Amino acid sequence: MQKLIGCLIVAFLFQGKVFSQEKLVSSGDLPILAWYSIPAAETSLARYQEMKEAGISFQVNNYSNIEELLKAMDIASKAGIRIVASCPELKSDPEGTVRRLMKHPALAGYHLMDEPGLSAFAELGNWARKIQSIDNKHFCYVNLFPNIADSSQLGTKSYLEYVNESVKQIPVSFLSFDYYPVLKDRLSLSWYENLEQISQAATRAGKPFWAFALTTNYDEDHLTPQTLAAIRLQVYSDLAYGAQGIQYFTYWSATSLNAPSSEDQRGAPISAAGKRTVVYDRVKAMSGEIKALSGVFLGSKPVWVRHMGRGRIPNGTIRLTALPQGIKVLETAGAPALVSLLEKGDNYYLVIVNKDFLKSMDLTIYGDDSLQKILKDGTIVPASAYEPSMEVDPGDAAIYRIPKTKQ
Structure with a gap:
């Protein structure tokens, strides 16, 4: 027959x-961003293809200079990975640096700061506006504290005041915050409240938000969050609240990237020795699910x-x-x-x-x-x-x- x-x-x-x-x-795929991705010393097409195979579309790293960044962008573009740019020159010479980067096919946006307090908001707003005066086609990226940060970190009396002030003062295209809620045998009590707070703030501002999933160990309480079940719980909860981007922390073991001594970041998808761990395959599986379900979550x-x-x-x-x-x-x-x-x-x-x-x-x-x-x-x-x-x-x-x- x-x-x-x-x-x-x-x-x-x-x-x-x-x-x-x-x-x-x-109409497309949900952005999937990797924090602490491929170290500059490991920049190669094979490494970026490996990242692409794990379903990751964006990455962010702190490069020591613009030449390291440009080398990574040249290689990343061949693998279909886009980079959220971060290097000292972006701060010291934002106009000149943006002009060098803005037409590169691998550019996704500009990373300004992770977990700023209120005292940094005005400067971040001015910095973002300088960048946007030259390039308004690529986003500026600032990642906010979670609601477990104390007032000395936030610089405000309440978390809602902190989030609202960031929206007022920093002209970003989307909100981003980190929270790693999966502990050994329980969830952090305030995680879902934090998702409520960010989702509502994003709705009021008319902007989307991006959220995280922990894919590494980093202290005594977060020793086993990298199981597929734990990653799924974080990702599907983020998406159920309307997240329009998922971020993995981390991709490469940050222990090899001079992470703070208080954070023992092992068990990431790629180990400090540059080898895949079992988490690589779990992240790959999770990314495949996100991509297949983009028709549900992207734009919803x-x-x-x-x-x-x-x-x-x-x-x-x-x-x-x-x-x-x-x-x-x-x-x-x-x-x-x-x-x-x-x-x-x-x-x-x-x-x-x-x-x-x-x-x-x-x-x-x-x-x-x-x-x-x-x-x-x-x-x-x-x-x-x-x-x-x-x-x-x-x-x-x-x-x-x-x-x-x-x-």
Whole structure:
């Protein structure tokens, strides 16, 4: 029998019914940025291709001079990696440095400062405006403290004041903050509150935000956050809150990059010796999921985010009390879950995240005939093709599509 060629619709048989399968369509891929990426001394096409194979599209490093940076950019462009530029000349001669970098195909943007306090905001704002007066096509990047920073670090009485002042004073294209919530056997208590704060601030400012996933060890409490379940929990929670960029900290072991002695940063995707660890393959798998699901998350905006499960929900969050139209039952047998309704185009997407990175979650969900399930490879199938009760792996997410006509 001749093989059929050019089939546009793949079908499968389920209980006597034939369902068509379609794939998510996306205008692009969600940015995935690596912090502490390839050291200048290791700059080579093979290294950048290795990074690309891990699904990473952007990287940031602190280069000792512009020549090191330009060498890395020349190589990175051949592998399809873009660089957020950072070198001393960007601060000492911003106008001249921007003119040298702005037309390079590997340029993603300009890294100004990590975790500034309020006292640095005015200078950062002036610096960003100098850059933007010459190049307004590439972003300026500032990464903010998490809400566990104290007032002496923030320079303000409250975290919300700190975030709001950064929006007022620093003209960046998107907000960015870091928080590494996965500890040995628990989550940090204020992480979800921080996601609420940043997501709401970004919405008020009319800007997107980027968030982090920890992919290395760095102190006694963060010894095993690099499991796939822990990485998934961070990434899917970030995306459920509307994050438009995911950042891995770190890619290369920062121990080899003169990291502070108080941070023992080992267990990154690439070790201090330059060898892949098991985390490299986990990051690669996570990046593949992000890319396949860009049709859900890229350009989507949260309508609401809720929490469910027995016991208290995180401070600053709201408990789920009502289901979106089209959903008849949503239960987790008391297990902690994050539930987000995202809006994009003609559809809503319901994202349900298992907030336990150590245990599976029993999820029961069913709705009307319009409800569709999104598979990890971006395939869309009727939810009715699956049993209404299923197991969600630790830290993983179940995703469904609801046509707007049902809302």
